[in-house]
Amino acid sequence: MRLRTSLTSPFGRKPRMAALRLGFADLEILNADTTDPADEIRQDNPLGKVPLLILDDGRRVYDSRVILECFDHMAGPGSLIPVAWDDRLRTLTFQSLADGVTDAAVLVSYETRYRSEEIRSQKWLDHQRGKIIRGLSSLTHTAPDPTRFDVATISTACMLGYLDWRKQVDWRADFPALVAWLDAFRAAAPEFDATARDPA
Ligand SMILES: N[C@@H](CCC(=O)N[C@@H](CS)C(=O)NCC(=O)O)C(=O)O
Numbered sequence: 001m002r003l004r005t006s007l008t009s010p011f012g013r014k015p016r017m018a019a020l021r022l023g024f025a026d027l028e029i030l031n032a033d034t035t036d037p038a039d040e041i042r043q044d045n046p047l048g049k050v051p052l053l054i055l056d057d058g059r060r061v062y063d064s065r066v067i068l069e070c071f072d073h074m075a076g077p078g079s080l081i082p083v084a085w086d087d088r089l090r091t092l093t094f095q096s097l098a099d100g101v102t103d104a105a106v107l108v109s110y111e112t113r114y115r116s117e118e119i120r121s122q123k124w125l126d127h128q129r130g131k132i133i134r135g136l137s138s139l140t141h142t143a144p145d146p147t148r149f150d151v152a153t154i155s156t157a158c159m160l161g162y163l164d165w166r167k168q169v170d171w172r173a174d175f176p177a178l179v180a181w182l183d184a185f186r187a188a189a190p191e192f193d194a195t196a197r198d199p200a
Helices: 010-022 064-075 085-114 122-141 151-166 176-188
Strands: 002-005 028-031 052-054
Touching: 002 010, 010 064, 010 085, 010 151, 064 085, 064 151, 085 122, 085 151, 122 176, 151 176
Parallel strands: 002 028
Antiparallel strands: 002 052
16 A cells, blocks of 8 residues: 655644554555646546555545545454444544644645735635634543544644644644643554654
8 A cells, every 4th residue: 555645744644643553564655745736646636635545456545534444444443433323423523623623724824835925815814713723622622532542533633733833823822731632642642753744
């Protein structure tokens, strides 16, 4: 199997963490450049986004949620997504929340990276930051159990790691409960630090 991603992508970090935990030693991780029109990523995924999983039989699988679903199937149902319905629904919804915050954070980052100051929209940045703040507030009240390793905790940790890097909001100052959450997750899941952009 091959995973095409950039090592800085918060969505690409999700399957990289999961593959480490599940012991997928045959997973080859290859770089992809979504900004390069010549990169095959645009043929493999019409959306031109990473991560992309290429199965040994040639099938192309995207996005990160479907890749984790695929890993869960390969490693045995329940390994990343609980099987019991109520737990499954809650876990998948946490994943959607964390991924949605990451989506908003990516848009904030793109607005500042790809658009010059004169055409940048403060209204749009505020709109996206509102999603980030509301998502983090919600997680402060109810968060997935940080001692578990599943699609909810993986996505939440990758989202916080991305906010740490790009600093779209000052989440550590404003949401101290989530600092404790990430510390607890890191202690339980060495895969998080092992997949950092610059692992120690
Ligand atoms: N829903 C997708 C989001 C993937 C995504 O937004 N990836 C970003 C990198 S973090 C990307 O490829 N951006 C390039 C683009 O939007 O053209 C997933 O979960 O995989």
